[in-house]
Amino acid sequence: xxxxxxxxxxxxxxxxxxxxxxxxxxxxxxxxxxxxxxxxxxxxxxxxxxxxxxxxxxxxxxxxxxxxxxxxxxxxxxxxxxxxxxxxxxxxxxxxxxxxxxxxxxxxxxxxxxxxxxxxxxxxxxxxxxxxxxxxxxxxxxxxxxxxxxxxxxxxxxxxxxxxxxxxxxxxxxxxxxxxxxxxxxxxxxxxxxxxxxxxxxxxxxxxxxxxxxxxxxxxxxxxxxxxxxxxxxxxxxxxxxxxxxxxxxxxxxxxxxxxxxxxxxxxxxxxxxxxxxxxxxxxxxx
Amino acid sequence: xxxxxxxxxxxxxxxxxxxxxxxxxxxxxxxxxxxxxxxxxxxxxxxxxxxxxxxxxxxxxxxxxxxxxxxxxxxxxxxxxxxxxxxxxxxxxxxxxxxxxxxxxxxxxxxxxxxxxxxxxxxxxxxxxxxxxxxxxxxxxxxxxxxxxxxxxxxxxxxxxxxxxxxxxxxxxxxxxxxxxxxxxxxxxxxxxxxxxxxxxxxxxxxxxxxxxxxxxxxxxxxxxxxxxxxxxxxxxxxxxxxxxxxxxxxxxxxxxxxxxxx
Numbered sequence: 001x002x003x004x005x006x007x008x009x010x011x012x013x014x015x016x017x018x019x020x021x022x023x024x025x026x027x028x029x030x031x032x033x034x035x036x037x038x039x040x041x042x043x044x045x046x047x048x049x050x051x052x053x054x055x056x057x058x059x060x061x062x063x064x065x066x067x068x069x070x071x072x073x074x075x076x077x078x079x080x081x082x083x084x085x086x087x088x089x090x091x092x093x094x095x096x097x098x099x100x101x102x103x104x105x106x107x108x109x110x111x112x113x114x115x116x117x118x119x120x121x122x123x124x125x126x127x128x129x130x131x132x133x134x135x136x137x138x139x140x141x142x143x144x145x146x147x148x149x150x151x152x153x154x155x156x157x158x159x160x161x162x163x164x165x166x167x168x169x170x171x172x173x174x175x176x177x178x179x180x181x182x183x184x185x186x187x188x189x190x191x192x193x194x195x196x197x198x199x200x201x202x203x204x205x206x207x208x209x210x211x212x213x214x215x216x217x218x219x220x221x222x223x224x225x226x227x228x229x230x231x232x233x234x235x236x237x238x239x240x241x242x243x244x245x246x247x248x249x250x251x252x253x254x255x256x257x258x259x260x261x262x263x264x265x266x267x268x269x270x271x272x273x274x275x276x277x278x279x280x281x282x283x284x285x286x287x
Numbered sequence: 288x289x290x291x292x293x294x295x296x297x298x299x300x301x302x303x304x305x306x307x308x309x310x311x312x313x314x315x316x317x318x319x320x321x322x323x324x325x326x327x328x329x330x331x332x333x334x335x336x337x338x339x340x341x342x343x344x345x346x347x348x349x350x351x352x353x354x355x356x357x358x359x360x361x362x363x364x365x366x367x368x369x370x371x372x373x374x375x376x377x378x379x380x381x382x383x384x385x386x387x388x389x390x391x392x393x394x395x396x397x398x399x400x401x402x403x404x405x406x407x408x409x410x411x412x413x414x415x416x417x418x419x420x421x422x423x424x425x426x427x428x429x430x431x432x433x434x435x436x437x438x439x440x441x442x443x444x445x446x447x448x449x450x451x452x453x454x455x456x457x458x459x460x461x462x463x464x465x466x467x468x469x470x471x472x473x474x475x476x477x478x479x480x481x482x483x484x485x486x487x488x489x490x491x492x493x494x495x496x497x498x499x500x501x502x503x504x505x506x507x508x509x510x511x512x513x514x515x516x517x518x519x520x521x522x523x524x525x526x527x528x529x530x531x532x533x534x535x536x537x538x539x540x541x542x543x544x545x546x547x548x549x550x
Contacts, residue, residue, distance in 0.1 A: 054470060082470070082472075087471040094468075095465055096494065110471050
């Protein structure tokens with residue numbers, strides 16, 4: 001069990017007029033090696049929840065376990081927790097500060113006390129993992145394009161060598177090519193390094209394509225959790241709470257309404273295409 | 288963590304003090320501060336304290352919330368008090384180690400400075416706690432208007448103030464965010480000696496400056512896109528008017544000044 005959350009409630013500014021309940025009685029298990037997505041309307045508590053995972057926020061009530069350790073117990077080394085749970089914030093490129101890409105990625109592992117060859121190896125492997133070639137390493141991060149900056153920032157977290165990687169909308173503001181590349185790199189890391197990945201996203205298409213399990217947050221509570229395919233079956237309820245289903249589902253639902261005997265349980269365009277072909281072949285055979 | 292700083296933050300509730308015209312509150316705050324510097328007896332300070340307590344009570348801002356703002360300046364406060372204890376000369380020496388001399392006068396003077404500073408800060412933070420930044424700048428602009436005759440750029444000053452005030456919470460939030468991001472990368476801001484701590488600030492300061500410049504540029508662009516060209520010919524949506532409460536408040540203000548002079 002990578003992360004376990006028990007009866008967690010978080011209230012911001014408790015006891016002032018700005019008081020806001022961000023999370024209410026959330027229970028959650030994240031298994032080792034899973035690729036989990038979190039979706040929810042703006043203000044549903046997603047960002048608060050992920051800050052619980054590495055102890056950046058202390059819950060008002062409830063417990064957080066990372067690999068079986070209660071992280072808010074006395075004597076727990078927070079640095080150790082933050083090493084094993086890597087957190088990439090929204091627009092992480094705004095945290096870059098060093099003179100060169102290389103030095104910026106070095107910041108995290110240096111804080112963990114790494115030196116010499118081990119440090120070098122870490123930096124180079126994480127820069128390669130996000131697809132940044134050697135030609136960029138000695139450049140200033142501020143000279144790079146938005147997508148490249150984003151990758152430097154993600155490499156900076158990867159260099160901590162986390163077992164669990166959490167990303168808050170990692171593709172926000174990236175162009176389609178950048179999104180595609182970033183997602184395929186994440187998927188590869190998930191498969192080859194057995195990295196547990198937790199992903200916040202506002203794109204139902206991205207979530208449907210890459211994520212294996214899904215959590216839906218609504219007003220600080222978990223509305224749905226489970227297999228991605230199962231969760232997307234609740235189209236009506238998802239639309240009620242300001243979310244939705246992948247666009248391809250709309251087409252399939254519309255076709256079914258027009259009388260086509262097609263299976264609407266699809267997540268991606270490719271899947272829809274093969275279901276459609278199967279359906280059309282059947283009709284041809286029947287005719 | 289950093290959000291605990293309450294100086295300059297508007298506290299949105301409904302109270303007679305909140306309803307006052309911003310000009311009334313600005314003028315009274317000025318009167319309060321100036322009069323505070325004329326006070327030099329224990330009775331005088333007691334009077335100022337009671338006046339302030341009354342104003343806070345009427346404003347309905349929780350005392351706990353006001354005092355939270357003091358926490359962030361405790362260091363400056365202690366520094367001032369300690370310096371005054373050591374560097375005030377006087378006749379009644381208590382301790383004399385050659386290079387360090389503590390006198391009764393020094394202790395009294397230090398205590399007086401400390402009290403004055405606390406009264407000053409709590410009093411002026413009452414203004415920002417009960418007046419929204421927009422109201423505040425409207426008030427300042429209106430009060431500065433007579434001075435435009437001698438080429439004081441009243442509108443520009445007010446606009447700069449309102450922008451800076453508006454940016455305080457934004458930059459605080461930004462700092463909080465960057466701190467969290469660096470903490471997630473194993474940064475440690477709480478341990479180490481002064482040099483180490485100062486060095487640990489670099490990963491916060493650099494991104495913060497960059498984002499402040501970016502924001503400033505964006506804001507200038509957005510203002511120009513909406514045809515902002517300075518104050519000339521600009522009309523206002525909310526005209527400021529004095530009401531009954533304001534005259535009452537001025538009455539109290541006069542009483543306060545008289546008290547400060549008498550005591």
